[in-house]
Amino acid sequence: MRDIANNIGVVQAVAPAVLSATNTSAAIDLLGFGSAAVVINTGAIVSAGDFSAKIQESDTTTSGDFADVAAADLVGTLPVLMEASSVYKQSYIGNKRYIRTVLTKNGGTSIAAGAVIVMGNAHERPVT
Incomplete structure (x- = not known):
């Protein structure tokens, strides 16, 4: 078997929590x-x-510079409505330096959720 852990970066985007707002x-x-x-x-x-x-992208870390990622820069889809006890994944193939997640509350009370960004094709390995 080949080692994957030393070849990817993983960053927590949303700490697992009960979300009652976007x-x-x-x-x-x-x-x-x-x-x-x-x-x-x-x-x-x-x-x-x-x-x-959804995923947003930007060339800077300035919040107002982020925009929704075009469908052509995504592989796979995220659901229109997230369900309980589920896992979803979507690849970003765009060329911006920064991405972020947006979990939008459209109605109801709350959802328990978390999100991570898994980064591959590291320029330097092993990834620590």
Whole structure:
């Protein structure tokens, strides 16, 4: 078997928590990596919590510079409505330096969720 852990970077975008409002992660720097994917993990939903997810990109860390990633720069899809106790993934193939996740509350009360960014094709290995 080949080792994967020393060949990827993993950054927490959203700490696992019960979210009762829209959550926008901090900017995640992709410098030094040639690929990235977002992995979202959900738990319980309270009172029909209606949440959706998307990825945004930017060349800077300034919040106002971020824009939704074009469909052509994504592989796979995130659901229109996240379900309880599920895992979702989507690859980012764009060329911006920074990405972030946005978990949007559309209705209901809350959802337990977390998100990580998995970065691959590291320019330098092993990744620590």
